[in-house]
Amino acid sequence: MASGGRKRKLIVQKYGGTSVGDISRMQNVARRALAAQRAGNDVVLVVSAMSGETNRLLKLINDITPGASEREQDVVLATGEQVSVGLVAIAIQAAGGKATSVLGHQCRILTDSTHSKARIQQIDGTRLIDAMKQGHIAVVAGFQGVDEHGNITTLGRGGSDTTAVAAALEADACEIYTDVDGVYTTDPNVAPAARKLDRISYEEMLELASLGAKVLQIRSVEFAMKYRVPLWVKSSFTDDPGTLVCEEDASMEDLVVSGIALDRNEARISIRNVPDQPGIAAQIFGALDEKAIVVDLIVQNPPIDGKSDLTFTVGKTDLAKATEVVKKLSKTIGSGEISTDQDIAKVSIVGVGMRNHSGVAARMFRTLSDERINIMAISTSEIRVSCVISSKYAELAVRSLHTEFGLDATAKKPARKAK
Amino acid sequence: MASGGRKRKLIVQKYGGTSVGDISRMQNVARRALAAQRAGNDVVLVVSAMSGETNRLLKLINDITPGASEREQDVVLATGEQVSVGLVAIAIQAAGGKATSVLGHQCRILTDSTHSKARIQQIDGTRLIDAMKQGHIAVVAGFQGVDEHGNITTLGRGGSDTTAVAAALEADACEIYTDVDGVYTTDPNVAPAARKLDRISYEEMLELASLGAKVLQIRSVEFAMKYRVPLWVKSSFTDDPGTLVCEEDASMEDLVVSGIALDRNEARISIRNVPDQPGIAAQIFGALDEKAIVVDLIVQNPPIDGKSDLTFTVGKTDLAKATEVVKKLSKTIGSGEISTDQDIAKVSIVGVGMRNHSGVAARMFRTLSDERINIMAISTSEIRVSCVISSKYAELAVRSLHTEFGLDATAKKPARKAK
Numbered sequence: 001m002a003s004g005g006r007k008r009k010l011i012v013q014k015y016g017g018t019s020v021g022d023i024s025r026m027q028n029v030a031r032r033a034l035a036a037q038r039a040g041n042d043v044v045l046v047v048s049a050m051s052g053e054t055n056r057l058l059k060l061i062n063d064i065t066p067g068a069s070e071r072e073q074d075v076v077l078a079t080g081e082q083v084s085v086g087l088v089a090i091a092i093q094a095a096g097g098k099a100t101s102v103l104g105h106q107c108r109i110l111t112d113s114t115h116s117k118a119r120i121q122q123i124d125g126t127r128l129i130d131a132m133k134q135g136h137i138a139v140v141a142g143f144q145g146v147d148e149h150g151n152i153t154t155l156g157r158g159g160s161d162t163t164a165v166a167a168a169l170e171a172d173a174c175e176i177y178t179d180v181d182g183v184y185t186t187d188p189n190v191a192p193a194a195r196k197l198d199r200i201s202y203e204e205m206l207e208l209a210s211l212g213a214k215v216l217q218i219r220s221v222e223f224a225m226k227y228r229v230p231l232w233v234k235s236s237f238t239d240d241p242g243t244l245v246c247e248e249d250a251s252m253e254d255l256v257v258s259g260i261a262l263d264r265n266e267a268r269i270s271i272r273n274v275p276d277q278p279g280i281a282a283q284i285f286g287a288l289d290e291k292a293i294v295v296d297l298i299v300q301n302p303p304i305d306g307k308s309d310l311t312f313t314v315g316k317t318d319l320a321k322a323t324e325v326v327k328k329l330s331k332t333i334g335s336g337e338i339s340t341d342q343d344i345a346k347v348s349i350v351g352v353g354m355r356n357h358s359g360v361a362a363r364m365f366r367t368l369s370d371e372r373i374n375i376m377a378i379s380t381s382e383i384r385v386s387c388v389i390s391s392k393y394a395e396l397a398v399r400s401l402h403t404e405f406g407l408d409a410t411a412k413k414p415a416r417k418a419k
Numbered sequence: 420m421a422s423g424g425r426k427r428k429l430i431v432q433k434y435g436g437t438s439v440g441d442i443s444r445m446q447n448v449a450r451r452a453l454a455a456q457r458a459g460n461d462v463v464l465v466v467s468a469m470s471g472e473t474n475r476l477l478k479l480i481n482d483i484t485p486g487a488s489e490r491e492q493d494v495v496l497a498t499g500e501q502v503s504v505g506l507v508a509i510a511i512q513a514a515g516g517k518a519t520s521v522l523g524h525q526c527r528i529l530t531d532s533t534h535s536k537a538r539i540q541q542i543d544g545t546r547l548i549d550a551m552k553q554g555h556i557a558v559v560a561g562f563q564g565v566d567e568h569g570n571i572t573t574l575g576r577g578g579s580d581t582t583a584v585a586a587a588l589e590a591d592a593c594e595i596y597t598d599v600d601g602v603y604t605t606d607p608n609v610a611p612a613a614r615k616l617d618r619i620s621y622e623e624m625l626e627l628a629s630l631g632a633k634v635l636q637i638r639s640v641e642f643a644m645k646y647r648v649p650l651w652v653k654s655s656f657t658d659d660p661g662t663l664v665c666e667e668d669a670s671m672e673d674l675v676v677s678g679i680a681l682d683r684n685e686a687r688i689s690i691r692n693v694p695d696q697p698g699i700a701a702q703i704f705g706a707l708d709e710k711a712i713v714v715d716l717i718v719q720n721p722p723i724d725g726k727s728d729l730t731f732t733v734g735k736t737d738l739a740k741a742t743e744v745v746k747k748l749s750k751t752i753g754s755g756e757i758s759t760d761q762d763i764a765k766v767s768i769v770g771v772g773m774r775n776h777s778g779v780a781a782r783m784f785r786t787l788s789d790e791r792i793n794i795m796a797i798s799t800s801e802i803r804v805s806c807v808i809s810s811k812y813a814e815l816a817v818r819s820l821h822t823e824f825g826l827d828a829t830a831k832k833p834a835r836k837a838k
Contacts, residue, residue: 023482060506063442065513072512075520076505079498086495087479093491094484101494105524106569150525 009172010042010132014142014162017051018179019236020084023091028236030091032177033137037097042132044169046142046162047088049080070115074144074154078104081141089139098136102127104144104152109161111145111153118145118153120161123168140165163220167227174229175242176216181235182243183208183215185407186260191399193408197258198241201248204258205231207350207384211261221245248352256360257351257405262398264345264391266296267319268376269326270311273336276303280333284310287325293318297346297388299377307336311377313388316342344376345394348386349401361385367404373397428591429461429551431648433561433581436470437598438655439503442510447655449510451596452556456516461551463588465561465581466507468499489534493563493573497523500560508558517555521546523563523571528580530564530572537564537572539580542587559584582639586646593648594661595635600654601662602627602634604826605679610818612827616677617660620667623677624650626769626803630680640664667771675779676770676824681817683764683810685715685732687795688741692755693729695722699752703729706744712737716765716807718796726755730796732807735761763795764813767805768820780804786823792816 013033020026029045037043057076061068085101092099106127111118131138142161145153155161166174181196183205188194200208202225209218215233224231224245234242252258274280281300288295298312314322323340330338347368354360361378364385368375373396377388389397402408432452439445448464456462476495480487504520511518525546530537550557561580564572574580585593600615602624607613619627621644628637634652643650643664653661671677693699700719707714717731733741742759749757766787773779780797783804787794792815796807808816821827 023479026483057502060442060502061509064445064506064509067513068509069512072505072508072518072520075508075522076502079501082498082501083476083479083495086491087483089491089494090480090483090487093488094486099491101491103494103571152522 008040008042010044010169011036011173011175012044012046012162012166012169012171013175013177014046015048015088015177015236016179017048017054019177020047020088021051023087025236026084026088026091027095029088029177030095030097032236033092034095034097037137043137044128044132044165044171045088045137045139046165047081047084047139048142049084053080053083071151074115074152077154078141078144078152081143085139085141092137092139098134099139100131100136101139101141102131103141105146105150107140107145107165109145109164111147111155113147113149113151113153115151115153118147118155120145120155120164123164125165125168128165128169163223163227163229163231166229167223170227171229173232174224175232175234176220177234177236178215179235179237180215180233181238181240182233183213183245183259185258186398186402187213187262190262190395191260191402193399193402195407195409197243199244199246199252200258201252201352202245203248203383204252204350204352205245207348207381208259208261211263211346211348211350211384211386213259213261216245253353253355255351256353256357257349257401257407258353259350260398260401260405260407261348261350262345262394263348264394265316266313266344266346266388267316268311268313268341268344268388269319269322270309270339270341271326271330271335272309272338273307274300274310275334276306276308281310283333284326284329287329288314288322291321291325293322293325297377297379297386299379313344313346313377343391344388345391345397346386346388347394347397347401348384349405350384351405352383354385355382363404364401367400368397371396371400427459427461429463429588430455430592430594431463431465431581431585431588431590432594432596433465434467434507434596434655435598436467436473438596439466439507440470442506444655445503445507445510446514448507448596449514449516451655452511453514453516456556462556463547463551463584463590464507464556464558465584466500466503466558467561468503472499472502490570493534493571496573497560497563497571500562504558504560511556511558517553518558519550519555520558520560521550522560524565524569526559526564526584528564528583530566530574532566532568532570532572534570534572537566537574539564539574539583542583544584544587547584547588582642582646582648582650585648586642589646590648592651593643594651594653595639596653596655597634598654598656599634599652600657600659601652602632602664602678604677605817605821606632606681609681609814610679610821612818612821614826614828616662618663618665618671619677620671620771621650621664622667622802623769623771624664626767626800627678627680630682630765630767630769630803630805632678632680635664672772672774674770675772675776676768676820676826677772678769679817679820679824679826680767680769681764681813682767683813684735685763685765685807686735686738687730687732687760687763687807688738688745689728689730689758689760690745690749690754691728691757692726693719694753695725695727700729702752703745703748706748707733707741710740710744712741712744716796716798716805718798732763732765732796762810763807764810764816765805765807766813766816766820767803768824769803770824771802773804774801782823783820786819787816790815790819
């Protein structure tokens with residue numbers, strides 16, 4: 001955000017697939033970008049593939065083989081964004097503006113060589129700055145980069161493209177346009193009383209994104225937070241100001257809980273009677289890591305008679321693989337029965353206000369208990385408390401907590417922390 | 420063709436849009452390429468966009484504006500080939516082979532900056548050679564390049580991509596796979612007696628391509644001729660050996676005429692009573708050139724009373740524009756009536772055998788005359804005679820000439836030149 005001696009402000013706008021889903025929507029994007037430019041800003045757009053296009057390309061690939069090389073998949077998939085940036089640039093020109101499309105390898109968005117989920121190492125903003133100096137709107141292909149050997153890479157669905165570009169350009173603001181009009185206290189499909197937030201801190205947004213809130217991706221928020229770029233989440237279909245993701249300020253702490261997240265994509269594995277010996281946990285989680293299985297929540301009870309129960313959660317898609325690993329190991333280490341459960345949900349409350357307030361977790365447990373919802377596992381961070389519960393109670397839990405922490409749209413006064 | 424000390428032969432295969440029109444056809448391409456590799460060759464493929472894809476992309480562009488910038492059109496259109504190379508590489512891998520896709524900017528096919536019809540300036544074959552050294556089939560995106568500033572360019576429909584790659588790699592052979600199985604003596608749709616040629620010289624092929632034979636493009640043949648790369652025209656749907664385009668040898672001269680071309684895309688403009696003054700022709704054709712109108716055949720009769728009639732042909736699509744130019748000029752230069760005719764056809768006979776034989780043109784005129792076909796204009800080169808006739812006689816002219824010069828499939832003995 002070091003705008004320094006620059007006179008014009010620099011805004012980076014990101015448009016997702018639905019926002020460029022057809023020609024008329026692209027023309028809408030062009031109008032919005034030109035309005036921002038006419039308001040006195042330099043404008044960079046980061047654009048996704050037209051909605052449906054990535055899936056169309058994936059189908060072509062999978063029709064040949066389900067095991068296509070990731071390098072070649074990236075070559076095919078990167079065309080989705082390439083078509084979008086060309087068309088959006090043309091739409092801006094047709095609306096009387098000046099625009100230049102810029103591909104990942106032109107930008108140059110340098111990444112490592114991890115095809116399909118490459119990480120950005122460096123961005124050379126020269127080409128973008130040159131374009132803007134000539135009065136052009138630079139239209140950057142999202143989702144793609146190039147490795148040091150000139151191979152096309154894709155960044156995976158992390159969305160780091162936009163905020164990384166914004167960071168590289170020291171942008172004054174980064175606006176993410178999607179099909180929702182901001183960040184909500186929780187998923188409105190789950191809790192109809194959900195409320196749009198005007199502001200939320202980077203830290204809270206990061207926790208919500210980690211917990212499955214889809215509006216912003218983790219890496220996107222990480223970049224914005226690291227380089228302190230103010231991040232707006234807006235709808236491309238309305239003129240609503242949206243939600244500002246920014247640095248924490250004192251007023252945010254007034255609110256104990258800012259949002260409630262629900263994650264249904266995990267499954268639970270429990271191992272009974274694990275011998276309480278040094279290195280056993282390392283052995284189990286090391287073996288899972290070797291198979292690239294990401295373990296989320298881990299709970300181990302204190303040992304009784306030198307044995308303890310171990311529970312952890314993994315992504316549902318990894319459950320079969322993880323169970324196999326654990327079954328093999330249990331013979332070696334001499335542990336007991338293994339049980340798994342896919343019908344679980346993880347409900348989390350997030351808020352910077354709970355940093356200095358110890359009663360929040362207890363209040364969450366009490367609320368769930370009042371609804372007779374059993375808690376299978378608990379995990380906490382400085383600004384988050386997560387509970388694993390039976391999936392059939394997921395909506396009930398979210399709604400109860402939403403009301404308890406004063407987030408309901410109808411609530412006159414949000415719950416403030418005890419002073 | 421300087422294969423030098425190399426042990427393995429290097430074959431460049433080009434597959435057009437219909438040859439990669441769907442997944443099963445791509446798998447067919449993969450099989451063919453792998454067969455060539457297993458036979459002991461290094462193999463480079465040059466691949467077009469899937470048939471229909473370029474038109475789909477053009478429609479998206481034209482739905483925004485008919486006047487889109489050519490730079491951005493190139494960005495969008497180049498994705499067609501990018502998808503193809505990725506998928507063909509995946510198809511080769513799925514069939515058990517090794518393959519690497521290579522885009523225009525990776526190759527690196529350096530062109531000038533004339534978007535939509537860029538000309539190749541240089542090709543760096545290093546990346547292709549490296550891939551082949553590792554046992555990979557290199558799959559190159561056709562139709563595209565990159566200019567010195569890193570902008571994506573497309574080469575237009577000249578097909579120079581393939582033979583340029585073959586030339587850069589000093590390939591031992593270049594195989595062009597299309598939906599026809601070779602070069603024919605004439606269009607079989609016009610003359611059912613048309614015969615597939617086993618061999619044809621570069622010079623003859625160049626004349627035929629200039630005259631509208633669609634199987635090979637002019638620039639493609641020019642490159643092959645310049646670098647003496649043997650060029651095969653084959654069908655991707657059969658195992659027929661196809662037609663070899665190569666250097667002229669003695670046996671080719673035995674045949675007076677190798678092929679007959681028919682071009683219906685021209686229109687005639689005639690200007691009566693053009694003053695016979697120095698600089699008048701330069702004025703007329705200079706004005707046409709300024710409007711980028713390509714003039715093909717020009718005939719000027721000797722002047723009578725200081726005035727002569729001037730006839731020339733232009734592409735039908737340029738007729739209106741050309742007529743306008745000529746009408747404006749005729750006032751300045753004081754020439755007479757202007758007439759135009761769209762119902763014309765240009766019939767040409769081509770053969771290296773006519774180099775040393777003066778009776779060929781006369782034999783052509785006599786054949787047309789015998790069929791009572793009036794000749795409106797004549798033009799000749801060392802190995803070609805072209806006549807402009809009324810379009811309604813086009814098929815009749817082609818068939819008569821085809822028979823006269825002994826090209827019919829049923830003819831036992833092709834016509835030999837008088838010795």
